[in-house]
Amino acid sequence: MELKLKLYLQESIMQKGHEANAGSTILKGFISPFDAAVVERSSAASIDIAGRVSVDEFSVLTITDDQPEEITPAVERVVADLSGEAGPATAVLCNDLFGKVRRQAAAHNLYYLQPSYGTVSRYGLIPSASSMDQIGILTSNLTDAFMLLTKLAGKDERDGAMYPETAYDYGINSDSHKDKDGTGHTPIRLAFPSNVWAKKADSSACTALFTEQPDRFDIVSCELKYFELFRQVLYILSCAEICNNTNRYDGIKFGYRSPNYKSIGDLYVNSRSEALGLDAKLTIIMGAKVLAQENYTPLYEQAMKIRRLIKEAVNFSDYDVIALPTSLSGEPYEESALHALTALAGLPSITLPEGGGIQLIANSKREDLLYRAWEVLKV
Amino acid sequence: MNYEVVMGLEVHVELATESKLFCSCSAKFGADANENVCPACAGMPGMPAVTNKRAVELGIAAALVTNSKITEVMSFDKKNYFYPDLPTGYQITQLYAPICTNGSVEIETTAGKKIITLKQIHIEEDAGKLVHDHRTGTTLVDFNRTSVPLTEIVSNPDFRTADEVVAYLEKLRSLLSFAGVSDCKMQEGSMRCDVNISVREAGSSQLGTRTEIKNMNSLKAIVRAIEYESQRHIDALSTGSEVLVQETRRWDDNKGETFSMRGKENATDYRYFPNPELMPVRIDAAWIEAVRNELPESAADKFARMTGEMGLSEYDSRIITGSKNLSAIFDETLRFFNRPKDVVNWINGELLSIAGGDNKGSDDINIDCERFARLIGLVDSNTINRTIGKELLVKVLKDGIDPEAYIAEHQLGNITDTGFLEQLADEALAENEPSVKEYLEGNQKVIGFLVGQIMRKAEKKADPKAVNELVQKKLSALH
Ligand SMILES: [Zn+2]
Numbered sequence: 001m002e003l004k005l006k007l008y009l010q011e012s013i014m015q016k017g018h019e020a021n022a023g024s025t026i027l028k029g030f031i032s033p034f035d036a037a038v039v040e041r042s043s044a045a046s047i048d049i050a051g052r053v054s055v056d057e058f059s060v061l062t063i064t065d066d067q068p069e070e071i072t073p074a075v076e077r078v079v080a081d082l083s084g085e086a087g088p089a090t091a092v093l094c095n096d097l098f099g100k101v102r103r104q105a106a107a108h109n110l111y112y113l114q115p116s117y118g119t120v121s122r123y124g125l126i127p128s129a130s131s132m133d134q135i136g137i138l139t140s141n142l143t144d145a146f147m148l149l150t151k152l153a154g155k156d157e158r159d160g161a162m163y164p165e166t167a168y169d170y171g172i173n174s175d176s177h178k179d180k181d182g183t184g185h186t187p188i189r190l191a192f193p194s195n196v197w198a199k200k201a202d203s204s205a206c207t208a209l210f211t212e213q214p215d216r217f218d219i220v221s222c223e224l225k226y227f228e229l230f231r232q233v234l235y236i237l238s239c240a241e242i243c244n245n246t247n248r249y250d251g252i253k254f255g256y257r258s259p260n261y262k263s264i265g266d267l268y269v270n271s272r273s274e275a276l277g278l279d280a281k282l283t284i285i286m287g288a289k290v291l292a293q294e295n296y297t298p299l300y301e302q303a304m305k306i307r308r309l310i311k312e313a314v315n316f317s318d319y320d321v322i323a324l325p326t327s328l329s330g331e332p333y334e335e336s337a338l339h340a341l342t343a344l345a346g347l348p349s350i351t352l353p354e355g356g357g358i359q360l361i362a363n364s365k366r367e368d369l370l371y372r373a374w375e376v377l378k379v
Numbered sequence: 380m381n382y383e384v385v386m387g388l389e390v391h392v393e394l395a396t397e398s399k400l401f402c403s404c405s406a407k408f409g410a411d412a413n414e415n416v417c418p419a420c421a422g423m424p425g426m427p428a429v430t431n432k433r434a435v436e437l438g439i440a441a442a443l444v445t446n447s448k449i450t451e452v453m454s455f456d457k458k459n460y461f462y463p464d465l466p467t468g469y470q471i472t473q474l475y476a477p478i479c480t481n482g483s484v485e486i487e488t489t490a491g492k493k494i495i496t497l498k499q500i501h502i503e504e505d506a507g508k509l510v511h512d513h514r515t516g517t518t519l520v521d522f523n524r525t526s527v528p529l530t531e532i533v534s535n536p537d538f539r540t541a542d543e544v545v546a547y548l549e550k551l552r553s554l555l556s557f558a559g560v561s562d563c564k565m566q567e568g569s570m571r572c573d574v575n576i577s578v579r580e581a582g583s584s585q586l587g588t589r590t591e592i593k594n595m596n597s598l599k600a601i602v603r604a605i606e607y608e609s610q611r612h613i614d615a616l617s618t619g620s621e622v623l624v625q626e627t628r629r630w631d632d633n634k635g636e637t638f639s640m641r642g643k644e645n646a647t648d649y650r651y652f653p654n655p656e657l658m659p660v661r662i663d664a665a666w667i668e669a670v671r672n673e674l675p676e677s678a679a680d681k682f683a684r685m686t687g688e689m690g691l692s693e694y695d696s697r698i699i700t701g702s703k704n705l706s707a708i709f710d711e712t713l714r715f716f717n718r719p720k721d722v723v724n725w726i727n728g729e730l731l732s733i734a735g736g737d738n739k740g741s742d743d744i745n746i747d748c749e750r751f752a753r754l755i756g757l758v759d760s761n762t763i764n765r766t767i768g769k770e771l772l773v774k775v776l777k778d779g780i781d782p783e784a785y786i787a788e789h790q791l792g793n794i795t796d797t798g799f800l801e802q803l804a805d806e807a808l809a810e811n812e813p814s815v816k817e818y819l820e821g822n823q824k825v826i827g828f829l830v831g832q833i834m835r836k837a838e839k840k841a842d843p844k845a846v847n848e849l850v851q852k853k854l855s856a857l858h
Binding site: 014020022027032033034036122123124125126127129130131157158159160161240241244245247248250252253254264268288291292293296300304 | 648
């Protein structure tokens with residue numbers, strides 16, 4: 001079936017001949033020398049790129065701004081298209097490291113599909129935190145997003161961190177999944193981690209979505225272990241990786257070079273000082289600190305260990321899907337914890353506006369369960 | 380007081396892969412500046428690193444020939460520093476789980492045999508090259524070398540003399556070049572080393588202050604640098620002339636001394652951390668066996684085979700197995716002319732003297748072995764004589780001529796008309812009556828002179844053996 005979409009790219013995704021600046025002055029005027037894998041695959045599926053939308057500098061966490069959070073350009077784009085003439089749904093390919101796009105998506109009645117780490121090639125994605133970077137889909141139509149993902153996902157030899165499967169269909173084409181009354185399906189075991197939901201003032205709207213359909217969902221109780229450490233682990237590891245990945249912006253071969261230098265040291269310091277934003281600088285300094293010899297063991301290595309514990313603690317033999325809220329307090333750093341599990345454990349998720357905002361997280365490469373859940377919910 | 384010099388070596392060897400370690404650019408030496416560059420190895424964002432499997436295989440081969448313990452799951456780390464020859468701002472290397480550890484290499488010096496133990500071998504990427512233009516005062520960067528795969532072989536501080544260091548480097552070169560791991564050419568920079576050196580009182584178990592001489596790429600310079608640096612340490616310890624500090628030094632070959640690299644290089648925190656974009660590489664027993672089965676013959680095995688079943692002399696076999704390239708020429712030529720003794724004589728005699736006359740090392744000889752074999756065959760069958768054969772070898776080596784075609788074109792073949800040869804012999808004998816008389820008086824030596832005269836008349840195009848027989852026949856008829 002032909003898929004019609006208005007497809008946009010965040011500025012961190014390469015599109016040959018177009019500027020790809022990852023939201024940074026340091027990459028102003030940097031023209032993509034090639035197409036990202038997702039661009040190649042989109043065009044192979046006859047989906048044109050409708051345009052590009054700007055992005056927070058290297059997708060870093062915005063924490064220096066005291067102002068109320070502004071709407072991100074990706075969300076703004078989809079909202080604008082929705083209010084315009086009727087036509088195909090809009091989708092934006094994003095790298096939503098800290099969950100900002102997902103939080104806002106739910107608040108603006110939009111959807112987000114985050115694929116399993118290692119299923120969509122990052123060839124052509126300007127890296128932020130390589131072990132967590134993941135191209136996801138912000139959209140007004142989640143069913144179309146799943147369709148799009150079947151076109152984008154699959155092994156690419158040019159990305160060294162991918163699963164071997166060359167294609168995925170998420171059960172979209174399987175007849176049983178089109179079966180709306182659920183015969184032949186055991187209910188999806190859905191876990192509401194009590195330690196997380198307890199923080200939410202009123203979660204009844206969310207749970208009601210599922211308890212109304214007892215033959216389709218089994219509500220399972222569980223605890224999300226280490227949840228109180230999620231944001232720190234995410235922050236420590238991502239800062240380190242972003243710090244390292246931005247070393248390349250040194251003013252030598254490409255990107256911004258300060259006119260003010262007499263020595264190579266000046267050239268580095270001034271180019272980076274003049275062209276990187278405050279949040280990016282803070283992230284880089286934090287990352288350098290975390291990786292410094294004296295901090296490596298107590299901070300970086302410790303965070304790596306906890307990351308492993310977090311992964312191991314998510315036990316998909318007791319449940320199929322974990323349900324988490326998309327927002328709690330509205331404070332970005334605190335809320336990044338809600339979106340840390342997908343980043344730290346490389347898990348797929350869907351974010352829905354229904355019930356005031358909910359995200360469903362499945363085991364790696366089990367997007368089919370998310371699709372099934374969505375098929376039930378959308379009716 | 381007696382002092383003991385203690386040294387450890389870090390040897391960098393370029394892996395003989397077709398392509399770079401994390402992208403598909405060519406890793407070949409000698410291209411024009413920035414010819415072998417893509418966005419990835421130029422440090423641009425957006426191309427994830429992908430490990431070159433062949434580089435890992437060559438690393439496994441290096442582990443096997445150095446009796447090292449191969450790491451089951453090896454991984455890569457990132458080493459952060461800023462320098463214009465490093466476009467990504469980090470070097471991908473191995474710190475936490477290198478490809479192998481605990482190896483050993485047996486060396487032999489005039490003092491006898493000794494085992495040098497290895498701490499580890501790891502794989503890493505090379506950096507680019509800075510070219511300073513003094514005329515314009517600018518510095519240009521050549522990225523051809525960035526991300527070319529290297530292994531670093533780190534020994535324990537087992538060396539006591541420069542002799543041992545040289546023997547070790549030669550042994551490593553033999554082991555690694557025969558295993559196909561690297562061509563180990565010091566002059567092209569595909570093998571270079573850092574020497575860690577300290578001096579202590581003989582008998583002490585404490586190590587002295589250690590200095591590191593970086594980036595040495597000639598055996599001669601290494602020996603001189605070790606002599607200089609160990610003497611500097613001894614002087615400092617015995618006279619208190621200076622206080623030794625742990626530091627990195629460089630060797631100035633013109634001045635014949637080492638000098639300190641002051642400043643940053645001695646105090647950098649490289650902020651190593653595991654490379655998050657590359658999956659750890661599992662090296663299972665099956666993979667190791669597959670590499671082992673494809674390991675080419677080692678120099679030692681080849682030597683044993685040459686002196687054993689081929690019946691060649693130890694002297695000749697040592698020359699051939701002293702160079703991977705000569706060994707390859709030997710093997711390849713044998714495929715076309717399967718007489719080891721003859722082939723060895725041609726290589727160790729004619730070929731090396733020709734190549735040496737051109738100031739080329741045995742590692743750089745590049746010859747069409749099939750033509751070389753045909754040439755040997757032509758001399759063997761008396762189609763041409765050995766003198767002309769040697770002249771033709773020069774042309775095969777340098778111009779790549781086809782021996783048969785060249786012989787036909789220039790009429791260099793031996794005179795096969797026996798009547799004509801007899802005529803030349805008769806002339807020679809008639810022209811040199813005094814020599815003939817000497818022979819009749821019992822002087823055998825004049826035979827050689829007479830053969831020479833005939834060869835000259837034949838413009839060298841005769842088989843000296845046949846001419847010799849002819850002269851003997853003619854002379855004995857005079858009795
Ligand atoms: Zn390249």
